[in-house]
Amino acid sequence: MIRVSTKFERPDAALVKQLSAFSSATIHEAQGRLGALDSAIKPVDHRMSLCGPAFTVQCAPRDNLMLQTAIAYARPGDVVVVSAGAYEEAGSFGDVLANACQAKGLGGMITDTGVRDTEDLRALGFPVFSRSVSIKGTVKETVGPMCEPVTIGGVLVRPGDVMRADADGVVVVRREDAAVVTTASQERVDAEAGYISAYRAGRTVIEMCGLEPLLASKGLEIED
């Protein structure tokens, strides 16, 4: 007998909403260049984005039994996070399961294996992030852990951590760090806005980034 529990602590909804205002790259930088999943995990449509608590599940490669089970037990707003051995040659999720997720109000699905039916997924608009697109079908044979820490895209994700994903990729924020990372992300956005207005006003990268002394200290001389 394998016993799993679907009980875990979710982050404060207001904090999740605040984090959703920041891009995956901003959050990654703001938390000290941590939490980025492998760049191969990308949305099936660049307009897709998500931000929500991770509902984690471990699947055997080419087997979506536990993914289907996770969809049944995840709560509205949850992001189903699937670790399936980074196996590219399987279409473990498609428009039928996406409709099941959307009908439940789930926040999205992130997997390190493949998905299929991408035209329909794009039309549906349910946020789906995957390592690959494959038409190859999956079996429903293997039970495994759900709502336990998983490794996906080289990063550990625990149930209730916050997943933020957009056209650029996927980042995870530890649940207990969500408030600090929100503040740090806002600081970074403010600093970047300062650079952008300075550049628009004619300031140069050399000035703004102090490149002259930096390059000189590294022994680079430029004849222009």
Ligand SMILES: O=C([O-])CC(=O)C(=O)O
């Ligand atoms: O049925 C499956 O196993 C995956 C799929 O194609 C869908 O959800 O539409």
Ligand SMILES: [Mg+2]
């Ligand atoms: Mg299908």
